[in-house]
Amino acid sequence: MTGDRPGASAASPAGPAPSSQASASSSAGSASSSAGSASSSAGSASSSAGSGALSARRTLLSVERLDARHGLLHAVRGVSLTLAEGEKLALVGANGAGKTTLLRALAGAHPAAAGTVRFDGADVTALPAHRRVALGIALVPEGRRLFPEMTVVENLLVAGRHRRPGPWTVDTVLDAFPLLRPLRNRRAANLSGGEQQATAIGRALMTNPRLLLLDEVSLGLAPLAVDAVYESLTRLIATGTTVILVEQDLGRAMRIADRVVCLLEGRIVLDGPAGELTRERVTEAYFGLRSAAAPAVP
Numbered sequence: 001m002t003g004d005r006p007g008a009s010a011a012s013p014a015g016p017a018p019s020s021q022a023s024a025s026s027s028a029g030s031a032s033s034s035a036g037s038a039s040s041s042a043g044s045a046s047s048s049a050g051s052g053a054l055s056a057r058r059t060l061l062s063v064e065r066l067d068a069r070h071g072l073l074h075a076v077r078g079v080s081l082t083l084a085e086g087e088k089l090a091l092v093g094a095n096g097a098g099k100t101t102l103l104r105a106l107a108g109a110h111p112a113a114a115g116t117v118r119f120d121g122a123d124v125t126a127l128p129a130h131r132r133v134a135l136g137i138a139l140v141p142e143g144r145r146l147f148p149e150m151t152v153v154e155n156l157l158v159a160g161r162h163r164r165p166g167p168w169t170v171d172t173v174l175d176a177f178p179l180l181r182p183l184r185n186r187r188a189a190n191l192s193g194g195e196q197q198a199t200a201i202g203r204a205l206m207t208n209p210r211l212l213l214l215d216e217v218s219l220g221l222a223p224l225a226v227d228a229v230y231e232s233l234t235r236l237i238a239t240g241t242t243v244i245l246v247e248q249d250l251g252r253a254m255r256i257a258d259r260v261v262c263l264l265e266g267r268i269v270l271d272g273p274a275g276e277l278t279r280e281r282v283t284e285a286y287f288g289l290r291s292a293a294a295p296a297v298p
């Protein structure tokens with residue numbers, strides 16, 4: 001966990017500057033603009049605060065009144081949001097707010113108790129995870145979950161079973177994460193945390209996703225490893241990949257994202273453009289202080 005998390009005192013490390021192009025670029029356009037809309041209409045993405053460029057993009061993900069439970073525990077409560085193609089959304093919230101459960105529900109790794117998830121206009125709510133992967137939804141799970149006895153390359157190739165056609169191959173992943181190239185034949189169990197995280201992100205990229213769901217990629221990593229992973233990730237994100245990023249380091253999340261959504265006890269309490277939200281505003285929502293639901297949540 002880094003020091004820029006709300007309530008922590010240390011300053012966050014400076015984020016890497018996005019470079020103009022990743023070596024394995026995806027087909028989408030530039031990573032520009034922001035949107036604060038939480039509406040759920042299909043078709044073109046609506047935007048209450050974003051630029052014209054983003055509002056003209058098509059809606060890739062549309063979530064309506066989504067509920068997810070762990071037994072009796074109601075972890076995700078009536079979540080509605082839309083994500084435009086190319087948008088980068090940072091999902092923040094305190095421990096137990098429901099971030100991981102929401103990402104897993106979007107990926108099909110956790111069942112929806114109610115509500116709908118539409119991806120590129122198609123209702124995927126009942127689809128299992130591997131069918132969603134084939135449509136272009138990839139999850140980088142908290143804790144990496146690599147096959148420890150398999151090498152870096154073998155871990156990447158395993159993901160290729162459900163891959164869509166696209167630019168990501170073992171070679172382009174190793175270009176995007178140069179720290180992995182000399183380690184490509186090393187077993188995952190013998191990698192450092194940062195190297196494992198890079199492999200886990202690479203594994204998701206191997207499916208050629210249209211939507212990349214990243215769950216706490218910096219969790220448990222040394223600060224230098226976080227910087228290395230984020231350097232590659234920032235280049236990747238700048239190519240136009242659509243991303244939902246769960247990140248406890250608020251400063252980093254707000255630098256990398258177009259838009260910030262804050263969950264509190266399973267509900268969205270803040271949804272707005274990263275460039276227009278102050279750190280204080282997000283921190284208030286994070287802790288449920290004041291009337292945090294004020295700005296962009298309809």
Ligand code: ATP
Pocket residue numbers: 070071073075093094095096097098099100101102
């Ligand atoms: P963290 O930052 O700690 O990972 P989070 O915002 O990702 O938190 P979730 O992990 O989605 O939150 O958890 C949401 C709620 O569901 C919490 O109250 C948590 O205790 C509970 N929960 C999560 N996983 C399970 C599980 N496997 N069984 C029972 N309850 C769970």
